[in-house]
Amino acid sequence: MLRHDLPPDRDAGFFLPAIVGFMVFLAGLALAGRMATENLLARWQSSIESAFTVELPPGPEESQGAAEVRQQAVLAVIAATPGVASATLLSDAEKWRLLSPWLGTEAASLDLPLPDLVAVATVPGAAIDLVALTGRLQAASPGASIDDHGRWRGAIAGLARAADLAALGLLLLIGAAAAATVVFVTRAALSSHRRVIEILHLIGAHDGYIAGQFQRHALVPGLLGAVAGSLAAAAAFEAARRWLPGVSPDQLSLTPLQWAGFALLAPGATLLASATVRYTVLRALKRLV
Amino acid sequence: MRALGAYAMLGSYSDSREGPRRLVVFEDVLLRYGAGPDILQKVSFSLAPGSFHFLVGQSGAGKSSLLRVLYLALKPASGRVTLFGRDIAGLSRAETATMRRRIGVVFQDFRLLGHLSAVDNVALPLRIAGTPEAELRKNTRELLSWVGLGQHLEALPATLSGGQQQRVAIARAVIGRPNLLLADEPTGNVDDRGAVRLMHLFEELNRLGTTVVIATHNEALVGRFPHRQLRIEDGQLRAVEPLPAPA
DSSP, rough: OOOOOOOOOOOOIIIIHHHHHHHHHHHHHHHHHHHHHHHHHHHHHHHTTTTTEEOOOOOOOHHHHHHHHHHHHHHHHHSSSSEEEEEEOOOHHHHHHHHHHHTTOOOOOOOOOOOOOEEEOOOTTOOOOHHHHHHHHHHHHHTTTEEEOOHHHHHHHHHHHHHHHHHHHHHHHHHHHHHHHHHHHHHHHHHTTHHHHHHHHHHHHHHHHHHHHHHHHHHHHHHHHHHHHHHHHHHHHHHHHHHHHHHHOTTTTHHHHHHHHHHTTTHHHHHHHHHHHHHHHHHHHHHHO | OOGGGGGTTTTEEOOOOTTTTEEEEEEEEESSSSTSSSEEEEEEOOOOOOOOEEEEOOTTHHHHHHHHHHHOHHHSSSSEEEEEEEEEGGGGGGHHHHTTTTTTOOOTOHHHOOOHHHHHHHHHHHHHTTTTTTHHHHHHHHHHHHTTTTTTTTTTTGGGGGGHHHHHHOOOTTTTTOOOEESSSSTTTSHHHHHHHHHHHHHHHTTTTOEEEEEEEEEHHHTTTTEEEEEETTEEEEEOOOOOOOO
């Protein structure tokens, strides 16, 4: 236990660790939730970025044989493009399955003309010139176009930004609430230790020494509360990951590096509380003789 | 050395034994609490380094208030106080704290920290000054043994008698080897024999070079020791008594 000149009191012994622990618990949940969401969005983004779809409108009055020749030509163009991992011509059943959310399961019986669709998977990180590829595809199949899922990528990026802002705002609010509460507890401690402060001053203590005593006084209880709060947040996050309905554990997982970052929450909160204690004490002492 | 009686005058006093150097200089010091009456009125005096003075007067005369100005707990409403060559009106908070380390104070109510042991109470001034822990422990134990509390190092103040608490307070006041030692009614809680022993302790510290000022209303005790007196009546420095004739 760190040595200090202040007597034990209920504020530092119970309220401070309880408050810091609760705030760290909330901050831990916000942080872990944000990191898990970031991973999920990154996986979605990656899967969208490593695939595109080629749409081939049917030729006018085209025979089945001519259509197959055109499709094979398109597949050959795609396969010859550097960075392409695979290209699959979707069957009619697969196309109707994709459309069923909009047209219903009975739409297949309507005999509607559908364009051919080629699902293309790319090598991760490959930079394919889609404009040039479109030109080559149109030479092989007039009217061919590429959907690179840009609309979805934009939506996911927007969602990620919104999640970032929400998490940051939440952390700032929790931090501000924690700091305000620590200020309140410190002022109460200053009031209850007024006689000790006066004696320390009269025997030559600088304000910095007295502020240091309050910091030491609060450090261990604050750290204990912060560690307990972060452990509780980690346990709650794991429980949600495993048992929350509709969520698979793999969807909300953290990397070891992210867990390491999460572990910094307790010392970070303790440092914030300690700095707040010091600032509050120094400000209060300046008002004394 | 000239007889101190020659310097006795109404309202001011200068102990000039040590030439022009002065540890303490009060010039027309006026002190009041808020809008209340004047506690000290135009008080002027100076103290030479290494001197020993009694500050005498009835209860409520202003002795404790004068001491509070001396240990920098109060600043005068007007007039000038110079300690160790510095006008205290111009001291910053940090400078005030540093100057307080040169002043040892034995408070009338001791002001020990009840949750700290005797040894930790005495060690406080050294800890504040940043003395290494090993040196601090050694000096503190030696000093407590010197004042007869070697068997009570780890005792909490509440478990000590009034006299023992007083010795802890004295040890705390002198552990930092202050240039100026102030004691407010130090004999108020001890019997006559204890009071005499206490005065011998202060004299010993004075012989080691510490300037000593003892506030007391115990005129009988003061008469037994041949030291200079500052007499306060109703907030005014009335007279300085001459040294009593040697026995």
